[in-house]
Amino acid sequence: MRGLNMRFIIPIVLSFAGHAAADCECGYSSSIGGSVGPYIFTDLIESDFLHIPNITLDTDWKRQQFNMSAAAGRGPYGMNYSIEQVTSNPILNENSWSGDGEFGVDPGVQLTVSGGDPANGFVQTAEIDSAREDLLWGTYRAAMKLTLTPGTCAAFFWYFNDSQEIDMEFLSSQFNIDNNTFPVNLVLQSVQSVQAGYNAAGTGNYVVANLPFNPTTGYHEYRIDFIPGNVIFYADGQILAKMNSTAVPTSPGHMIITQWSNGNPLWSSGPPSHDAVISVSYVKAYFNSSDPMREISLTKRCKDPRxxxxxxxxxxxxxxxxxxxNNGNVSASTYFFSNQKKETNNQTVYKKSEATTAATAGPHGSISLFLLLSMIAIVLL
Incomplete structure (x- = not known):
């Protein structure tokens, strides 16, 4: 992928009008893992949780409500994922990016694990999932402030099923301020890891990286880049690990942010002695879709990629x-295409654009779209 000229790998689906009717109509580009040329992604999800007043109304995300038994979770306690454990704490001034939220410190969407010994044997836990499940190759980013309270697992991950999953998992019991150790567990769950009892440690697709900062004293961006055969993990733009493996997922999936505890001493530990809270200030995802309706949308809006x-x-x-x-208004004021005029035409961002998806599309969507967008439709010559 080199050179100055761009062309789509399947130009038969495109017409060329010589100018763009709207900015970004053919997609969004990013360098992946230090690549020479950019990768192009056609769709986006952007959620500015610092200013979204109520997560319950956000059509891009679904708070989760379900129980997991102790046996299913492989721990001494079960877990009750409850919508009440996910709350919004927005900054009320839409023009401000710093300071406390409406209900106190750490603005954004907050996910809470309840502390103490659960009387009914179920720990109260939290999860949000992206509403769209057609997410394929892409760059997925979340800004979060984690908890120092021992006994939880916080995670940002991409998920199709238990054998096609890309994880960034943070075990608060592993954090050690005294020696400045703040690990993140980077995992590709695969058929091999499922066969090993959901243990990826022996598959070659498990890396423990130490974060170059304390993730509990401020917000940081955690990023997963996912392209055919390769996954790259980042923190604040710094590469933590690369995985090149046949275990890299090939099916479309969705994003999940969660915080949980089931008392398993080999993983989450806990439950925490008191409530443990993580805060999410944003999620930004730029990706290729497996939804056939999104294929139609692309061909209609992208007139000339050049x-x-x-x-x-x-x-x-x-x-x-x-x-x-004091510097919050500068550091937290990151770029959102969806906050600009004409940069998310025909996208599906909550309250920012009005496009739709095919709710009835199967997990693999349209095979023509899968092939069309699997490497997004350009090659740099």
Whole structure:
């Protein structure tokens, strides 16, 4: 993928009008893992949780409500994922990016694990899932402030099923301020890991990386880049690990952010002695879709990928997007295409654009779209 000229790998689906009717109509570009040329992704989800007043109304996300038994979770306690454990704490001034939220410190969407010994044997836990389940190759980013309270597992991950899953998992019991150790567990769940009892440690697709910062004192961006045969993990733009494996998922899936505890001493530990809270300030996902309706939308809106501003570069987040402190209005004011005019035409962002998806599309969607967008439709010559 080199050179100056761009062309789509299947130009038969495109017409060329010579100019872009709207900015970014052909997609969003990003360097992946230090690649020479950019990868282009056609769809996006952007959620500015610092300013979304009520997560219950956000059509891009679903709070989860379900129980998991102790046996199913492989721990001494069961878990009750409850919608009440997911709450919004927005900054009320839409023009401000710093300071406390409406209900106190750590603005954004908050996911809480209840503390203490659960009387009914079920720990109260929290999870949100993206409403769209057609997410394939892409760059997936979440800004979060984690908890120092021991005894929980916080995670940001992409999920199709238990054998096609990409995880960034943070075990608060592993955090050690005294020696500045803050691990993140980077995992590709695969058929092999499922066969090993959901243990990826022996599959070659498990890395423990130490974060170069304390993730409990401020917000940081955690990022997963997912392209055919490769997954790259980042923190604040710094590469933590690369995985090149046949275990890399090949099916479309969805994003999940969760915090849980089931008392398993080999993983989450806990439950925590008191309530443990993580806060999410944003999620930004730029991806290729397996939804046939999104294929139709792309061919209608993308008139000429070579036109000025037809493809927009995704800004790289290389510093902590932290709303705390005197510099919060600068550091936390990150770029959202959905906050600009004409940069999310025919996208599906909550309250920002009005496009739709095929709710009845199967998990593999349209095979023609899968092939069309699996490497997004350009090659740099």
């Amino acid at each position: 036109a000025e501003n037809a493809i927009c570069a995704i800004p790289e987040q290389t510093s902590a997007p932290n709303p705390d402190g």
